[in-house]
Amino acid sequence: MPVIKVKGMAYVRLSAPDLDVMQKFLLDFGLEVAERTSDRLYARGCGADHHIHITHKGPAGFLGFAYEAASEDDLHKLSREVSSASPVEDRNEPGGGKRVRLLEPNGFTIEVVHGIEKRPGEGLVLSKMHKAGDPSQKQGAARVVRLGHCVIATPKHTETINWFRNTFGLIKTDDLYMGAPDNIFGSFSRADVGDEPVDHHVFFCFKGERAGMHHCSFEVADVNDIFIGHNHLHQKGYEHIRGVGRHALGSQIFDYWASPYDQMHELWSSNEKFTASSGSGAVGIGPGMSHDTGEKPSERFTKMATPAPA
Numbered sequence: 567m568p569v570i571k572v573k574g575m576a577y578v579r580l581s582a583p584d585l586d587v588m589q590k591f592l593l594d595f596g597l598e599v600a601e602r603t604s605d606r607l608y609a610r611g612c613g614a615d616h617h618i619h620i621t622h623k624g625p626a627g628f629l630g631f632a633y634e635a636a637s638e639d640d641l642h643k644l645s646r647e648v649s650s651a652s653p654v655e656d657r658n659e660p661g662g663g664k665r666v667r668l669l670e671p672n673g674f675t676i677e678v679v680h681g682i683e684k685r686p687g688e689g690l691v692l693s694k695m696h697k698a699g700d701p702s703q704k705q706g707a708a709r710v711v712r713l714g715h716c717v718i719a720t721p722k723h724t725e726t727i728n729w730f731r732n733t734f735g736l737i738k739t740d741d742l743y744m745g746a747p748d749n750i751f752g753s754f755s756r757a758d759v760g761d762e763p764v765d766h767h768v769f770f771c772f773k774g775e776r777a778g779m780h781h782c783s784f785e786v787a788d789v790n791d792i793f794i795g796h797n798h799l800h801q802k803g804y805e806h807i808r809g810v811g812r813h814a815l816g817s818q819i820f821d822y823w824a825s826p827y828d829q830m831h832e833l834w835s836s837n838e839k840f841t842a843s844s845g846s847g848a849v850g851i852g853p854g855m856s857h858d859t860g861e862k863p864s865e866r867f868t869k870m871a872t873p874a875p876a
């Protein structure tokens with residue numbers, strides 16, 4: 567039995583030496599400023615979450631990410647039963663709520679949070695009904711809705727995936743192997759929210775030479791946003807890493823961009839959902855996930871691993 571079952575992602579926590587530069591990137595990527603202090607930047611999407619992206623002022627790097635728990639009791643259970651867990655504490659940040667901090671096997675801090683305020687009445691309603699003259703040919707940033715998943719590269723793949731699945735109740739959606747089926751080098755896991763539909767994965771980790779964040783990934787309002795956002799980020803001169811393409815697993819239409827501080831951010835859209843009873847798979851593939859559409863992934867993509875700040 568896992569310690570708890572998380573509901574999904576809450577936010578990713580990065581650091582950057584110049585918050586003005588990071589803010590400009592995030593706005594061009596499709597986020598909005600939720601709150602800014604002298605040393606932190608909180609950014610939100612157009613969904614109900616108060617914020618989904620936090621940047622601390624400091625040397626560039628990856629600080630960790632947060633999952634949302636179903637109850638405050640679950641935070642206490644983690645605090646009692648996981649050896650690396652902190653006491654349950656007030657989250658003294660915008661949106662409030664409680665949290666517990668845990669160290670995962672690579673030393674990154676994973677937070678589990680509950681009770682962060684939501685934005686009432688917000689939410690995007692999409693319709694295919696249009697009138698002549700609607701601004702459907704708009705230019706600008708993508709409409710990011712929410713944080714979907716974070717991915718970790720790690721030399722300790724087995725230990726890492728076991729820890730995440732056993733601690734947070736994540737379900738194996740697909741393991742990836744090369745050659746023999748027991749030569750697993752990557753594991754996609756989804757949240758167990760019973761019959762409630764969830765994404766193909768809320769967490770992916772794969773064997774890498776260095777431990778770090780491979781990317782953080784944001785769902786956009788509509789597949790059109792991938793292309794509109796791509797055009798906008800291209801015009802602004804950011805570093806494009808991979809896409810637009812389609813992942814065979816989870817059918818995510820993807821586009822990957824680097825922040826000015828070497829932190830990879832993904833825009834995606836998918837029409838696939840899974841429940842707890844959707845089962846698990848194992849997929850044999852060649853090097854570089856070459857079964858996806860689009861160009862072969864570059865080394866820049868496959869070797870990305872943003873470490874903790876120096």
Ligand SMILES: [Fe+2]
Nearest residue numbers: 715781783832
């Ligand atoms: Fe992704």
